[in-house]
Amino acid sequence: MSIQQNLQTRVRALLDQHDPATTDPQEFLGARFDAGLAWVHFPAGFGGLGLPHTYQAQVDAHLAAAGAPPAGGGRNIIGTGMAAPTIAVFGTEDQKRKFLRPLFTGEHLYCQLFSEPGAGSDLAAVATRAVRDGDDWIVNGQKVWTSMAQHAQMAILVARTDPNVPKHVGLTYFLCDMRQPGIDIRPLRQITGEAEFNEVFLTDVRVPDANRLGPEGGGWRVATTTLNNERVAIGARTGTPREGGHIGRVTEAWREQPALRNPAMHDEMMRLWVEAEVLRLTGERLRQQAATGQPGPEGAGMKVAFARLAQQISGFELELHPESGLQYDDWTLRRPETVDLIGRGPGYRYLRARGNSIEGGTSEILRNTISERVLGLPGEHRVDKTAAWKDLPR
Numbered sequence: 408m409s410i411q412q413n414l415q416t417r418v419r420a421l422l423d424q425h426d427p428a429t430t431d432p433q434e435f436l437g438a439r440f441d442a443g444l445a446w447v448h449f450p451a452g453f454g455g456l457g458l459p460h461t462y463q464a465q466v467d468a469h470l471a472a473a474g475a476p477p478a479g480g481g482r483n484i485i486g487t488g489m490a491a492p493t494i495a496v497f498g499t500e501d502q503k504r505k506f507l508r509p510l511f512t513g514e515h516l517y518c519q520l521f522s523e524p525g526a527g528s529d530l531a532a533v534a535t536r537a538v539r540d541g542d543d544w545i546v547n548g549q550k551v552w553t554s555m556a557q558h559a560q561m562a563i564l565v566a567r568t569d570p571n572v573p574k575h576v577g578l579t580y581f582l583c584d585m586r587q588p589g590i591d592i593r594p595l596r597q598i599t600g601e602a603e604f605n606e607v608f609l610t611d612v613r614v615p616d617a618n619r620l621g622p623e624g625g626g627w628r629v630a631t632t633t634l635n636n637e638r639v640a641i642g643a644r645t646g647t648p649r650e651g652g653h654i655g656r657v658t659e660a661w662r663e664q665p666a667l668r669n670p671a672m673h674d675e676m677m678r679l680w681v682e683a684e685v686l687r688l689t690g691e692r693l694r695q696q697a698a699t700g701q702p703g704p705e706g707a708g709m710k711v712a713f714a715r716l717a718q719q720i721s722g723f724e725l726e727l728h729p730e731s732g733l734q735y736d737d738w739t740l741r742r743p744e745t746v747d748l749i750g751r752g753p754g755y756r757y758l759r760a761r762g763n764s765i766e767g768g769t770s771e772i773l774r775n776t777i778s779e780r781v782l783g784l785p786g787e788h789r790v791d792k793t794a795a796w797k798d799l800p801r
């Protein structure tokens with residue numbers, strides 16, 4: 408039996424035994440995980456079958472067509488897109504067993520405790536301290552821009568464990584339980600009126616050493632894996648069909664508004680459509696390349712292109728709604744259930760797209776990454792690579 412036939416048989420058996428129309432979504436996702444169909448490229452027993460990543464799209468498409476719930480219940484982008492691939496690479500057998508399944512079912516929603524008031528683009532500068540105490544670490548500090556912390560059961564956390572060494576080598580990466588004393592989550596309101604993200608204060612928070620991902624002091628390498636996956640997760644979303652996402656909303660409006668079409672608008676519409684399709688296909692290729700290992704700095708290019716295009720498309724969409732485009736439907740403070748890049752109206756899309764060139768690394772920083780790590784151009788002048796973190800000006 409070919410790999411494809413084998414996968415089809417497994418998918419059919421899963422659907423026969425767990426009809427998505429009548430099965431609780433978490434139960435369905437648990438059964439999918441146990442059948443090795445969560446991430447086919449993950450090892451057997453951990454949601455996968457040890458197959459090349461290229462087969463995943465086929466499984467996702469079959470299950471979506473049958474009405475199956477999406478990975479993580481559709482609300483766990485940080486879990487499925489960033490934490491899972493990092494745990495798969497750096498986790499111990501125990502950690503993979505403990506964390507991957509509830510992450511995939513959406514029982515454990517994840518948030519990302521990386522950015523701080525003094526450490527965003529320069530993530531290696533984080534000041535949140537983790538100090539060893541027996542089998543635990545005690546964590547104190549402040550994080551910021553933490554998307555969906557209000558719903559999260561777990562967080563991926565980067566903290567400073569040794570201030571006496573240079574900044575990149577004194578960091579350690581943890582999986583932190585968000586439902587424990589000492590974690591204070593406060594909403595931050597965005598330009599859209601919503602508070603999708605938060606500031607998070609950590610006071611004497613206990614993280615067991617068993618939740619350390621990778622070696623003590625090795626957090627930078629682990630975090631880089633997360634960031635490379637984040638750029639692919641944002642820039643090359645899985646399963647976007649042709650004319651899906653931002654461009655889908657605009658083509659709909661375009662078809663409904665023949666009166667607005669003039670040659671200049673027509674040219675712009677065609678340019679955006681073609682660029683969106685090129686980006687979608689490039690994203691597909693990028694995800695397939697990742698089959699041979701973890702995504703590298705190439706994801707930075709994808710993310711820069713996605714952000715630029717999302718801002719251009721959502722700007723063009725406003726021109727197609729000359730009367731109502733800038734009328735915003737609701738300015739009350741809302742706490743959304745999930746990160747929504749394209750939902751609601753054109754005004755929301757236009758405003759939300761401003762964040763696309765900041766979240767997951769700003770476009771300026773990603774251009775630096777492309778120039779240094781993809782094109783091999785000379786690096787930025789850095790004076791703080793060898794000094795101990797505690798001696799750096801802050």
Ligand SMILES: Cc1cc2nc3c(=O)[nH]c(=O)nc-3n(C[C@H](O)[C@H](O)[C@H](O)COP(=O)(O)OP(=O)(O)OC[C@H]3O[C@@H](n4cnc5c(N)ncnc54)[C@H](O)[C@@H]3O)c2cc1C
Binds near residue numbers: 520528766
């Ligand atoms: C919608 C949204 C959601 C987010 N969600 C999360 C989350 O869940 N978890 C999390 O940890 N973080 C999150 N972030 C934070 C995001 O990762 C940071 O905002 C981003 O990395 C930039 O950091 P900063 O805000 O500190 O800006 P700064 O680093 O202070 O940068 C300010 C400006 O200076 C520029 N700049 C800085 N350094 C350089 C340089 N060396 N060369 C050229 N230009 C430079 C930047 O490009 C930027 O324009 C989110 C941000 C947004 C907008």
